[in-house]
Amino acid sequence: MYRIGKEEIDAVARVIESKELFKVNGGPYHETENFEKEIREKLDTKYSVLMTSGVAAMTAALIGMGIGPGDQVIVPGYTYIASAMAVVAAGAIPVLCEVDDTLTIDPDDIRKKITKHTKAIIPVHIQGYPCNMDAVTEIAKEYGLLVLEDACQADGGSYKGRRLGTIGDAGAFSFNFFKVITAGEGGALVTDDEDIFRRAMIYHDASAIAYFGNQLDDIEKDSFCGTEFRTDEIKAAILRVQLTKMDGILKDLRSVKTAVAKAVEGKLRVIRSNDADGDCATTITFSFDTADEAVSFAEKSGGVRPIDTGKHVYSRWTPIIRKRGAFNPLMDPFRMEANKDIVPEYTEDMCPKTLEILSKCVHINLNPDWTAEQIGALADKLIGAVK
Numbered sequence: 387m388y389r390i391g392k393e394e395i396d397a398v399a400r401v402i403e404s405k406e407l408f409k410v411n412g413g414p415y416h417e418t419e420n421f422e423k424e425i426r427e428k429l430d431t432k433y434s435v436l437m438t439s440g441v442a443a444m445t446a447a448l449i450g451m452g453i454g455p456g457d458q459v460i461v462p463g464y465t466y467i468a469s470a471m472a473v474v475a476a477g478a479i480p481v482l483c484e485v486d487d488t489l490t491i492d493p494d495d496i497r498k499k500i501t502k503h504t505k506a507i508i509p510v511h512i513q514g515y516p517c518n519m520d521a522v523t524e525i526a527k528e529y530g531l532l533v534l535e536d537a538c539q540a541d542g543g544s545y546k547g548r549r550l551g552t553i554g555d556a557g558a559f560s561f562n563f564f565k566v567i568t569a570g571e572g573g574a575l576v577t578d579d580e581d582i583f584r585r586a587m588i589y590h591d592a593s594a595i596a597y598f599g600n601q602l603d604d605i606e607k608d609s610f611c612g613t614e615f616r617t618d619e620i621k622a623a624i625l626r627v628q629l630t631k632m633d634g635i636l637k638d639l640r641s642v643k644t645a646v647a648k649a650v651e652g653k654l655r656v657i658r659s660n661d662a663d664g665d666c667a668t669t670i671t672f673s674f675d676t677a678d679e680a681v682s683f684a685e686k687s688g689g690v691r692p693i694d695t696g697k698h699v700y701s702r703w704t705p706i707i708r709k710r711g712a713f714n715p716l717m718d719p720f721r722m723e724a725n726k727d728i729v730p731e732y733t734e735d736m737c738p739k740t741l742e743i744l745s746k747c748v749h750i751n752l753n754p755d756w757t758a759e760q761i762g763a764l765a766d767k768l769i770g771a772v773k
């Protein structure tokens with residue numbers, strides 16, 4: 387959470403005073419409808435749906451893509467567990483893939499993980515670092531796979547001039563407390579594909595879409611049971627303000643990152659990026675020759691090694707590693723008949739390259755509101771932390 391205050395308070399007050407908090411009624415301000423329109427315009431995409439969370443957006447996107455039992459989906463071994471859980475929630479099986487020195491999905495390993503059951507790839511723009519989308523889209527095209535971009539940590543980021551989340555078949559964003567923009571919780575799905583949009587709309591709120599009039603034409607024709615990831619006008623009102631701040635936050639984060647990188651040049655090694663200009667710059671990450679050097683630097687600098695970030699590392703995804711896909715065994719994708727030949731053996735060391743890379747890096751979180759003095763003090767601390 388970076389910048390939130392009076393404008394968001396006013397937006398919330400306006401909705402409460404209108405006494406119209408339900409998105410379908412929309413009240414005088416149509417906050418949800420307008421947020422969805424404004425994010426489409428900002429990102430240049432055809433369809434968008436605001437939802438309760440990033441994982442809601444990802445699950446709805448996968449359902450919208452037609453993914454389910456019998457399908458494998460390739461997920462990098464360095465991402466929040468939610469990326470893999472969304473696959474399981476859709477009834478499909480996550481197949482783990484290495485990351486490379488950019489900390490994002492390794493295109494060479496994607497190729498090795500493709501089987502005749504692979505249906506999709508989830509490139510994750512982790513810490514706002516853009517994946518190599520040229521390589522991912524080329525592989526997807528070659529093998530006829532779908533691409534769902536997990537941009538949950540990358541609101542507003544870009545790759546070669548295109549916004550993250552809009553390059554694949556669909557993209558998902560999170561607006562939880564830790565993201566570039568926030569409403570405490572929240573998420574959005576974007577896509578240019580009308581079928582993905584319609585099915586995701588139905589899944590995210592099947593009962594209301596069918597019940598409340600004209601949100602989709604011909605709903606009865608396509609309708610199926612879904613869940614309830616609907617949001618309210620208060621969340622949308624906050625996010626409309628946050629969206630107007632997003633590019634300013636990113637601009638300032640990027641200039642902080644450039645200043646820090648310049649100040650430590652020659653003393654510390656910044657990791658390679660697939661697009662340094664499009665990176666959200668929420669973090670600056672340094673790589674070291676050994677894990678011991680990274681441990682020592684993290685201790686002295688106040689940074690954190692990615693390997694020590696808990697459920698962001700596949701080896702700590704306990705319910706996945708233990709194949710506990712649901713409480714009721716009959717609803718557990720890991721035990722479904724359709725998946726019986728496609729569940730891999732998950733072991734804690736199945737992505738050794740990922741573990742090695744994550745153990746030799748250190749993240750330092752950045753803040754767009756830092757002054758030149760604060761940046762200077764951080765740079766001194768970082769230099770002092772190098773052995």
Ligand SMILES: Cc1ncc(COP(=O)(O)O)c(C=O)c1O
Pocket residue numbers: 438439440441442465466468469510512536538539559560561562572573
């Ligand atoms: C990479 C990634 N994917 C998905 C999610 C899920 O987002 P949410 O917490 O909004 O469900 C997160 C959340 O932190 C995330 O970091």
